[in-house]
Amino acid sequence: MRALVDITYDSNTVTAQLYGEIDHHIAPKIRKEIDSRCESLRPDLLRLDFKAVTFMDSSGVGLVMGRYRNIALLGGRLEVVNIPKPIEKVFSLSGLGRLGVLK
């Protein structure tokens, strides 16, 4: 099965490169990958890179919010980068903009 997420670790930062469509079906699989790597690596920063994401509904918002909560519990920060315009539109309906995590 195609990779849904590529995770790299460098200088205390876990970068998760997400791919394709993020919906309710796919989100738990992405969540599992990211959570397990963060739990073992305990990074200062978790960066979610959206440049290769082609679709996202509010399940993606839930995914990001869950990661925000979890990384904070591990003592780290969250950053969401390279958000394509249509996906920005979905994020704008959430409170994530106000949390300063959307770059």
Place this chain on the structure above:
Amino acid sequence: MNIENQMKLSFLSRSVNEAFARAAVSAFILPLDPTVEELSDIRTAVSEAVTNCIVHAYPDRTGTVFLDAKITDTGKVIVKIRDKGVGIENIEQAMEPLFTTSSDERAGLGFAVMQSFCDKVRVRSAVGKGTCVTLEKTISSPTYDKR
């Protein structure tokens, strides 16, 4: 206003079918030559409505989701997503942004997305009988090929 085209689909309330429903509706409205944004809006709204059925309608079994799409001669797209599941007790509350009855990582934004991305959203539901969500969006400059 006349119906130019129509399709009906039904599928199991399995999450793997969320992508299928999006693709089916996208393909159906493509002849209208929607803008990238219009297509994205409709796909996202349909995804939200279908996901709601899959997450909430049939808590103790796998049920059926019914999707019906129409295109009118004025370029209006009408998509009805229906289930015969548990129904919504309080529709107003269900449609409040951030409200969710799910214990998973659900943002509670499904209806907010539907309302923001569509011209009209109608919800009809009866507890124990099912729910029907109707989404309407008019494509700005439809070049519909009727052949």
